[in-house]
Amino acid sequence: MEKNNxxxxxxxxxxxxKISPQLPPGVKNFLIDIDGTICEDIPNEEPWRMIDAKVYPDAxxxxxxxxxxxxxxxxxTSRTEQHREVTETWLKKxxxxxxxxxxxxxxxxxxHWIDNHIVRATRYKGKFTDLVERNVTIEVFEE
Known part of the structure; x- marks a missing residue:
């Protein structure tokens, strides 16, 4: 794993x-899928393809x-723990x-993610770029 504080x-x-600690203002906590988001979509049923997966442009x-x-x-990732070594090797490579x-x-x-913290979701649609802000309709719990 890449090391950084x-x-x-x-x-x-x-x-x-007291509640759960918060990140400093401006710091984002990205959860990023692997297959089909940063590289070609490799199903868990074909793990031999994981090491040679092609990186998506700009990811x-x-x-x-x-x-x-x-x-x-x-x-x-939906990859299982048994895919940890090949996944870490691919990321490092x-x-x-x-x-x-x-x-x-x-x-x-x-x-449908339910959490006590703010959750923002961005669907990958084939192009990795910087994020832009848009106003959209969302579902929330009734107050």
């Missing part, structure tokens, strides 16, 4: 009670740029900088 977490309180440049800006880069990898993401997509 995580940004310092800031203590936080809500209604006079390496943009991910490493975010890392150098001080953002947290964590790969979140291509020069990806990152803080961690989470294996075992549910397969199938169409995720």
């Amino acid at each position: 995580f940004p310092l977490l800031l203590d936080a309180e809500e209604n006079g009670k 390496l440049k943009i991910c490493n740029h975010w890392y150098e800006q001080g953002h947290i880069i964590t790969f979140f 291509h020069g990806f900088k990152y803080h961690g990898i989470l294996f075992g993401k549910p397969r199938g997509g169409n995720y």
